[in-house]
Amino acid sequence: MPAPRLGPDYRRTALRRLASDEFDVLVIGGGVVGAGAALDAAARGLSVALVEARDWGAGTSGRSSKLIHGGLRYLEQFDFKLVFEALKERRLLLNRLAPHLVRPVPLLFPLRHRVWERGYAGAGVLLYDLIGRTKQLPAHRHLSRAGVLRAARGLDPQALVGGIQFYEAQVDDARHTMTLARTAAQYGATVLTGARVTELVRAGERVVGAVVRDAETGTEITVAARRVIGATGVWTDETHEIAGVPAPFTVRMSKGVHLLVPRARLDLGSGLIMRTEKSVLFVIPWDRHWIIGTTDTDWALDRVHPAVSRADVDYLLARVNAMLTDPLTAADIEGVYAGLRPLLAGESAETAQLSREHAVAEPAPGLFVIAGGKYTTYRVMAADVVDAAVRGFGRAAPKSLTEHIPLLGALGYHEMWLERGSIADRTRLRPATVEHLLHRYGSLVSELFHLIAERPDLSEPLAGAPDYLRAEAVYAVTHEGALRLADILIRRTRISIDQPDRGLAAAAEVARLVAPHLGWDAEREQAEVVHYTQRVKAERAAQQAADDHAANAARLAAEEPAPTPVYNPLTIENG
Known part of the structure; x- marks a missing residue:
């Protein structure tokens, strides 16, 4: 199966599907567990929708220590089950599931x-x-x-x-999370960012869907689903509040x-x-x-x-x-x-002593929530919550298959790595650049080469971030679903932390490259650059603040940009 392109055309189609179809499973939350649950359910043959309020890995899943590990300190705490589980997952990721992203x-x-x-x-x-x-x-x-x-x-x-x-x-967590979501789409899931759940829909006591607001247009649609899974991490308590039910556990x-x-x-x-x-x-x-x-x-x-x-x-x-x-x-x-x-x-009064185990609950009929755990064990967590959701479905669902499913870019990666010298010669890219691309895209690097073949200027490095090619900025939008400049600079690439200026010098160039693909006019393009600049300024101001409260106030000085309608995907059929 060809890898899905999560660009603007896909997004328009996805919004129409959310409005018209009934899904077996609706997953709320585009972190690693939510994306993993969408892949798990889709691979079992279920119809799946995955919605994320901001961007793939925009929360915890894009801000980890970038380690896939068993947790050596948990041995000292005699938590052998967690260590065994995590080390199995480490082995799977290294050897089978994501060798291009985990090393x-x-x-x-x-x-x-x-x-x-x-x-x-x-x-x-x-x-x-x-x-x-x-x-x-x-x-x-x-x-x-x-x-x-x-x-x-x-x-x-x-x-x-x-x-x-x-x-x-080690893993690039945000890219791994995005790749999970894209792999779920390959298995038939309808996946969407910039889609915030504002309320849950009920039939009597049972949760049968959710109302979702599109961040790009402000349009609200109702998504019908037989089961709803909340994988919202630190927003778990908010999920319970939206459901209007007592919390079975708190985060x-x-x-x-x-x-x-x-x-x-x-x-x-x-x-x-x-x-x-x-x-x-x-x-x-x-x-x-x-x-x-x-x-x-x-x-x-x-x-x-x-x-x-x-x-x-x-x-x-x-x-x-x-x-x-x-x-x-x-x-x-x-x-x-x-x-x-x-x-x-x-x-415990100390967060360091709280459990890294996860919990699954059904606080209301048809609604399943999962919380806790650690990045490394996302696949186990995803399988557990899908197992719980499909019980009583009325038809038998297969067991989890994700232990055997390589993520997009994994198949063929090793062969391309061995041939990286000849790939560099063929593409006229520096060997170091080819290695950089293979470690980020695996075998999907061929899609970037196709972009470059169509537009040779995309083979040039970004002037403000020379470790990245111009093609990577465009690919982030056309294939990986980035909607905003911050999505590209912070998560699709790591320009925001890799560059001493945190990406300020690259911002205008990246915005200019992606504007035609996202339908931005000059005003929207400039607004994205201004917002990103304000964000960096606020983060630097926070680092000078003495404590958490002062830092929080300084960081919030950079407000999120308001929705800017570009198109109404529910009425416009063609891009």
């Missing part, structure tokens, strides 16, 4: 205490390796102090006595902050994982940068734009600098982002 990353655990810590930590890492064994990841190894300093010369010799190196996996938000510093700034040959008094600190290689994270603090403010404060930055810098010979300063930071973990609320 190995080395991590070094510095030891600070003699004798007992090596034995204690070493036993845990050995068990972790045995549980998660896969040919894609080398076995762990113990290092002396001299061995650690050879692998990571930037570490302070006085801050460690040795170390253990082991491997995890507590934990803010995780990440900083990006230039790769050349830290003399490390491996990523790092270190204990803190609250949680775990990672230093993770990310193309030309290191990602330093994360915090784990309670958050009760704006859920759409969790803000990073000066206190967050100072906390992370202090923890990582305790291990470095050449300490980092705020001036070294080139990118910043924060995400909110949806933790199942419990009795």
Whole structure:
């Protein structure tokens, strides 16, 4: 089957289908669990609609630590079930489901205490390796102090006595989430962003659909469905409120902050994982940068734009600098982002101690909600909520098949990777550019090459973000469903965190490239650039604020752009 193109024509058709068809399953929420549930249900042969208020991965699923991991610290908490489950999923993603998006990353655990810590930590890492064994990841190894300093010369010799190196996996979370949604569309799901659920529809006590507002036109449509699944993460309590039912469980938000510093700034040959008094600190290689994270603090403010404060930055810098010979300063930071973990609320006062397990409930007949969990186990969570939804369907539904379904771009990726040199020669692109594209698109890179063949100027790098081609901006709109400039700069690409200016220099060029494909006039094109500029300005102001409340107020100074009607998809048949 050809990969679906989630461009404007697809969107018009999708809105008409939502208004006219009855679906077996309507999934609310376009994060990794919602997109995974849509794929799971569609692969079982069910008719599926997936709606997301903003963009694929716009919430938590695009703001993680970019790791696919079993959670080594959960072994210490004796949560063996979660670790076994997560390591199986890591193996599937690396080997079968998304090898183009998920790849190995080395991590070094510095030891600070003699004798007992090596034995204690070493036993845990050995068990972790045995549980998660896969040919894609080398076995762990113990290092002396001299061995650690050879692998990571930037570490302070006085801050460690040795170390253990082991491997995890890394993912571009927003691209992975978008690819899940696009794969669901390939299996027949109708998927749509910019579609906010404003109320649920009932027949008596049973939930039989939802009212959805199109963000581009303001039009409201009623979507009929036999089952509705809410996979809304930190918005789960809001889903219960819309349903008008008591919450079977509540979600507590934990803010995780990440900083990006230039790769050349830290003399490390491996990523790092270190204990803190609250949680775990990672230093993770990310193309030309290191990602330093994360915090784990309670958050009760704006859920759409969790803000990073000066206190967050100072906390992370202090923890990582305790291990470095050449300490980092705020001036070294080139990118910043924060995400909110949806933790199942419990009795603990500390968010770091709340459960990472997930829960599924049916708070009203026909409505199923899922919350909790962790990014790595999204597929298990999706299968669990679909299993619950299809019980009593009146016809037998197959069991989950997603363990065996490679995501778009996976099939043929390995072969193309081996041929990347000849691909570079054939396309006249630099070998490094071809590798960059294969790691982002897998075998779907052929679609970008087709765009470039039609418009050779798209092979040029973006002037304000030379690691990305102009074709990638256009492809984000024509094939990947991006609706706004921020969708492209923040999630389809990572220009917003990869560039020191956070994408300001690239914004106008990207807007100009995509305007014809989205039907933007000059006023809308300029408005998108202005809004993105204001967003960056507000984020920088938040980072200077002393605490969460001040940072939240500064971040909210950049308002979301109002809907700008471009077309009415329910009345216009042709683009």
